[in-house]
Amino acid sequence: MITIETSGFIPIYEQIKKGIKSEISLGVFKANEVLPSIRDLAAELVVNPNTVARAYRELELEGFICTRKGKASFVSENSSSLIQGEKVKLIEDVFDQAIAEARKFGFDAVEIRRVVESRLKNQHKRGEGEGR
Amino acid sequence: MSELLKITGLSKSFGRHIVFSGLNIKLTAGKVYGLLGLNGEGKTTLIRILLGVIPADGGEIHYKDSAVSFRSAAYKEEVGYLPEDPFFFGGMRVGELLDFNAAFYRRWDGRRAEELLKRFSLDRKAKIKTLSRGMKLRLEMAVALAARPALLVLDDPTSGLDVLTRHDFLQDIIRELADSGTTILFSTHLVHELERIVDHLFILHRGRLILDEEHEAVKNSIRRVRLSFQGDPPQTLGIDGVLSETREGQRMDVIVYPWSDDKKKKIEGLSPTLLDIEPLTLEDIFRSFVAG
Numbered sequence: 255m256i257t258i259e260t261s262g263f264i265p266i267y268e269q270i271k272k273g274i275k276s277e278i279s280l281g282v283f284k285a286n287e288v289l290p291s292i293r294d295l296a297a298e299l300v301v302n303p304n305t306v307a308r309a310y311r312e313l314e315l316e317g318f319i320c321t322r323k324g325k326a327s328f329v330s331e332n333s334s335s336l337i338q339g340e341k342v343k344l345i346e347d348v349f350d351q352a353i354a355e356a357r358k359f360g361f362d363a364v365e366i367r368r369v370v371e372s373r374l375k376n377q378h379k380r381g382e383g384e385g386r
Numbered sequence: 387m388s389e390l391l392k393i394t395g396l397s398k399s400f401g402r403h404i405v406f407s408g409l410n411i412k413l414t415a416g417k418v419y420g421l422l423g424l425n426g427e428g429k430t431t432l433i434r435i436l437l438g439v440i441p442a443d444g445g446e447i448h449y450k451d452s453a454v455s456f457r458s459a460a461y462k463e464e465v466g467y468l469p470e471d472p473f474f475f476g477g478m479r480v481g482e483l484l485d486f487n488a489a490f491y492r493r494w495d496g497r498r499a500e501e502l503l504k505r506f507s508l509d510r511k512a513k514i515k516t517l518s519r520g521m522k523l524r525l526e527m528a529v530a531l532a533a534r535p536a537l538l539v540l541d542d543p544t545s546g547l548d549v550l551t552r553h554d555f556l557q558d559i560i561r562e563l564a565d566s567g568t569t570i571l572f573s574t575h576l577v578h579e580l581e582r583i584v585d586h587l588f589i590l591h592r593g594r595l596i597l598d599e600e601h602e603a604v605k606n607s608i609r610r611v612r613l614s615f616q617g618d619p620p621q622t623l624g625i626d627g628v629l630s631e632t633r634e635g636q637r638m639d640v641i642v643y644p645w646s647d648d649k650k651k652k653i654e655g656l657s658p659t660l661l662d663i664e665p666l667t668l669e670d671i672f673r674s675f676v677a678g
Binding site for chain 1: 578
């Protein structure tokens with residue numbers, strides 16, 4: 255499920271790209287599988303078909319998908335190795351956002367690091383509690 | 387991309403009330419244009435002039451490089467129209483309406499008409515007056531699209547419809563865009579509906595086009611800036627392009643267009659204790675342009 259939000263900084267075509275990459279990484283779309291047509295995805299997301307076309311074009315340039323001439327787009331063979339690199343980027347994005355929020359509240363690097371450490375410890379403890 | 391429609395120096399008054407004067411608009415083929423304006427700012431008047439329903443007082447309209455004559459059918463045949471309050475002959479049946487319209491359009495596509503009826507679950511034999519508002523809108527759309535318009539003009543056709551029906555309608559519009567790349571001029575007071583669809587924005591306000599710009603360009607260069615100061619905020623931020631400004635104690639909120647790094651530096655020079663820069667939704671963009 256790709257979700258689009260229009261109140262932030264990220265353009266819709268970027269959100270579609272990100273959405274498809276995350277679907278690939280989650281195995282919703284597997285290598286050589288056909289992606290929804292531009293028409294269908296545009297209607298589903300209620301966005302301009304040109305926006306979906308742009309997202310597909312860029313995903314193709316980046317090597318995640320292939321498009322047969324005038325036909326459907328499908329997930330490319332080596333998409334999963336490309337996704338490995340993307341995963342780091344996705345996580346970095348999440349951290350960037352969190353750090354920006356923290357800075358807004360006036361936290362410095364030491365305090366931010368302390369929060370991250372404490373969250374990691376917290377998760378670790380919970381993981382142990384869940385039956386190991 | 388080629389120029390589909392060009393309006394130059396258009397003016398229209400009703401009695402002493404000037405609706406607009408010297409209006410210039412250009413439409414490029416294959417794009418989706420959003421026409422925004424408060425009630426009574428002349429959106430419908432502009433559309434009615436475009437369709438040849440009422441005459442302009444002055445100005446010119448060119449369609450595909452030739453001057454439009456509203457007496458000839460050639461231009462009207464290529465323009466589809468969905469009005470806010472559609473008119474139907476009371477006793478007509480769905481099929482009769484299609485056959486009636488087919489006679490007026492050389493580009494009429496009978497097979498497409500049947501496909502559209504099927505897609506919209508419209509029964510040829512149904513009496514139009516028994517249809518719900520949503521189904522009437524779909525019928526209008528089937529009629530408009532079967533004529534294979536090069537330009538589709540939507541004058542707030544979803545007003546008064548429920549959320550699901552509006553959603554279905556937008557999806558139908560998107561399928562049409564994907565299938566035939568029709569140019570669309572979409573006027574609506576439900577601004578947020580355009581957010582994901584429009585390529586280009588027109589804002590009509592007090593007889594002028596106060597905005598005529600690519601949607602993405604506006605979105606990228608309009609910002610809400612939230613500021614806090616030690617003590618009272620300064621009298622002025624010393625930047626231009628401030629569309630609106632609100633103050634409350636030590637806080638100050640401004641909307642700036644166009645935004646730039648230069649302006650950011652100027653504001654930072656005033657050493658605010660808080661500086662938050664946010665993008666705006668289309669609804670907020672519209673509001674900030676017409677509120678001033």
